Amino acid sequence: MRGSISFLTLFIVCGLCPLYSQASFAPVALYLDNAHRSGYILADNGTEKAQEVSIEFVFGYPVSDSTGKVTIFFPDSLTGAEPNAAPWLFAYPRKFRLEPYQRRKIRFIARPPQNLPVGEYWARPIITSTETRKLLTGGDQPRGIEAKVYFQIRSVLALSYRNGPVSTGIIIQGISAKAQGDSLVLLLDMERTGNAAYIGNAILRFVDSSGSVKRSITKQIAVYYTLRKRFDIDLAGLTPGEYVAEFELNTMRDDSPGNILQAAPVIKSVALTIP
């Protein structure tokens, strides 16, 4: 019943999208564990053209560069020590044709090896969808030169498998600040503790000497090992003086209810002067 209503909800959400939509996948993050080794993602083709869909699993996790830009790192080679769930995840069906306006489940099943050590294991399901096209035959060929580029879409989702008791936490390693044009750039360096990824929020409150919050920025964070996160504060309208940049990290996310590992909030502040 619950699944049916979830399906209906997705249908309603997708129904609000324009009819030319290509493909929708939900949810975008899936959590499995040793008691629940299967789950599913809903695929929806909102177009009048069929889609060829295929699924593969790769190992990857978010990393950041020195500027705070976050990407998913897909290692070219693996040592075997990584918490890699990709080799023992299976999708059913792995390849299929999604007919116009069709919705269907893609079931994911984990078959972890025996004696898998306690911990959280990660994989990125990549769902490739391609619009099916009619091949041009000799009679369809134009007399001139025509050039056209078609599109293929790869949607990279997240999957975590938890084996045994897992926990997470976070440490703020450092906060650095530098002026950049009319903005103040704050870089927040974080390190995850425990044996599972830290999925949460980072809230920046920029407070003046009277205790008044002059700026507030909330960003989602996913710290698998370490992460640098960038916050830009618009200095326009801020008077010169002493300020405090207070960062609060918490796990109160509402985008994946029941699946986010909880941890105590962490707060750290730095004093700053705007000349």
Add this chain to the structure above:
Amino acid sequence: MKRCFFLLVVLSFVLLMGGVAFAQPEASITATATVLSPLTISGDQNLNFGDVLPGVNSSVDKATDAGTNAGKFSISGNPSSEINLEFTALPNALTNGANSLTISFSSTDAGHTTNTDGSSQTAFDPSASTTATLGTGGNLYVFLGGTVQPTHTQTAGTYTGTVTLQIYYTGN
């Protein structure tokens, strides 16, 4: 008189039934719904150079041709979430059987914006990944231009290729 009696009987019946209905013990069911957070990506408009002439380069601009020939993707998901965009394996040629037509992409041939008409794009290099933030309504539009370079002896025909756009939430 008969008619009045009939109406009285009907009215009594309705009131009686209503009373019976009101007197029934209350029962309830619980309806639950889990709102799934979808990631929707559509290839709205193929990158279309149309008819080109032998020996004459033809370009499509991501901004000025946004509503006509530029490639266009629409993305919708969690409002204000950060996503990574990457065109993987950009083709350097379109093909028509054994014949090929050179295609190239400059470092500013891709752009993203929260405006569906393609205005106010932030340019990015289609051969490198970039991060962008979904708008407050959860939408983002990606546009792609390019240039084809037919030779003087280019064989007539329809040349096609495929561009792959890879998208993911960074979780941030």
